[in-house]
Amino acid sequence: MDLAIEAIQLEKTYPGGVEAVKRIDFHVEAGEVFALLGPNGAGKSTTVGMLTTTIVPTGGTARLAGFDVAAKPLGARAVSSVVFQEPVVDSALTGRQNLELHASLWRVKPHEAKARIEGLAETLGLAEIVGRSVRSYSGGERRRLEIARALLSHPRVLFLDEPTVGLDPRIRAELLDVIAGLRDRSELTVLLTTHYLDEAERLCDRIAIMHRGRIVALDTPEALLAGLGHELVELRVDGSAESALASLRERGVAGEDAFAVGSRLTVPLHDRSSQQTIAAVHELGLARAISAREPTLDDVYLRLTGDSLAEAA
């Protein structure tokens, strides 16, 4: 198995005792698109910071394409590129100058760099504007420039740290198409951090759900969803959701994987039918609102952490 990223018991405690990442283990195979999913403060960006050598781990080991990030940081940096959460470009320079700067620092030969810049500008729809000052770019154009820049050095590992945060819906959709296109590059391994479920579900082969510095689940999106069955019932209760949940379990309507958060109660159905379950709930007089639907990754996250991902983000 050819591993592009390995994190073994990786941890980061900031001065003052804030434990941002708590001994996490994961690996990403070459060519895989992998997501770290979780709300702000879950430890995703700190993990990426450690993997990209801008944050010093306080424990554990991490390797990029076999290069230990602590012992061989230059090797690790040479095989990777990052698209940061915030726009990170020199606005006073042109798009081309930004690209040339990256190519030179990553030691792409000048004639190769020229050809790659032309190719990427064309692919990412920047050909018309690459000669302009970045100051005049829209948010989406800047993001595309940053992705072009990150791909210039033909990295083996590409980090996309919350790449769509702060973008308007149209630009975000446009950018997701660009990122989806990266899946065609079989030699490229992508680690994406996000708190958007749809991004993780659409783009990634596997997802690690992070919560308060720990990985609480790691699997393919399908496997994570399969844990909750094909359908679930969600109800809102007036009184205590916990005692309502206990009643439903007692009656055999809810299984051990049913969970309550606030006034919301979620019951995975597995082999039960939604009609039977809804009828049983009505019979008990527990719910003021009830509906059946397919499970989402938010339900997976909610069950594992007790927080809604959308609300926590």
Next chain:
Amino acid sequence: MTSLDIAVLSVRRVRRRSLRPLRTLALRRFRLTASTPRELVVPLLTPIMFALIIAPSLKTALHTGAAYEAFVAIGTVGLLIPLNTMFAGLGVIVDRVSGAQRELLTAPISRGLLVVGNLLVALAITGLQIAVLLAVSVVRGIHFEATAIGAVWFVAAAALFTIGMYGMAEILASRVPRQEEYIARVPAIAILPWFLAGALFPITALPHFLTWVAKFLPLTHALALMRYGLLDDSTGLHAIWGLSDRAAMAALSLAVVAGFALLLIATSIRVFSRSAVR
């Protein structure tokens, strides 16, 4: 291929590997500086005003000779260098605040090169500004008595002092989170020593205690060396060392300025490399 050939090729390869990123970083800094021309012009204004307006006025008011104007013209170089290097240090904070530094920190290069790349541009721009200042002084009628060897003393002193002051600017920029706080510290670092270092009058004119303080300032040594080089005037060196051998005093002062440059730039690389990562 002999083992010597292989060794030579390896050295060339290593040098090429370091030089290309260094050239790239310096080019980036230069382009960013050139995109805001005020960074080039503003540091020049105060020294030129001193050399061309205040020095002649002082000469008239104090009934001194033409030599005083030349004395002050060199003294203003001692203001120009700290002002310019401190302005250059602002670029480090701008890089950090704008986020551009993060991209550079993930590049497969030694982080010390980021400091050296900035330093090269600070040196080049300071050199250009000193040349402009001296050219304007000559046009204004100020006379310098420069020989080839004297010019070497002058350039060595100016270059080393610039390196040291840029190191100081990098350290401050790495330690101070915001531009406002950085700017607030500039007068204490760039201007205060200038009043004590014999820029406008010999350090022997200071109270005895302050004369001793002045002898420990790198700027005092740099100015004495620059006057020795460009005016063939060793009184500044003599005021520091009290020796009769001019070349020996110049060498000692050069060693002080070189030590200052080496210490500050090495410290700045260390501070930057440590503070840039969390």
